[in-house]
Amino acid sequence: MTAPGRRFYRLRTPEPVTAVSVRVDPYPVYLAVGAGRRRMSLTPDEAWALWRCLSEAVASLGTPPDYIRTDIRPARR
Secondary structure (H helix, E strand, C coil): CCCCCCEEEEEECCCCCCEEEEEECCCCEEEEECCCCCEEEECHHHHHHHHHHHHHHHHCCCCCCHHHCCCCCCECC
16 A cells, blocks of 8 residues: 655635645645745644644634635645
8 A cells, every 4th residue: 555645735714814734745744824934844643633622722713614614625736
């Protein structure tokens, strides 16, 4: 079984417009917010822990906005 290639996931916020992107190489995972010059490298375990913390924290904000209800398909770039 071969490892999957590099994949990019991206979503923009409406106002102010900010890009949020994630690149999976498949290891490591890179997270970038904004222009992407500053990115954070994460191990798979760190990425899962971040996902869990963010999902709980964001869920406490209430109903998700409409722009978030979209399919995000991985791109090879």
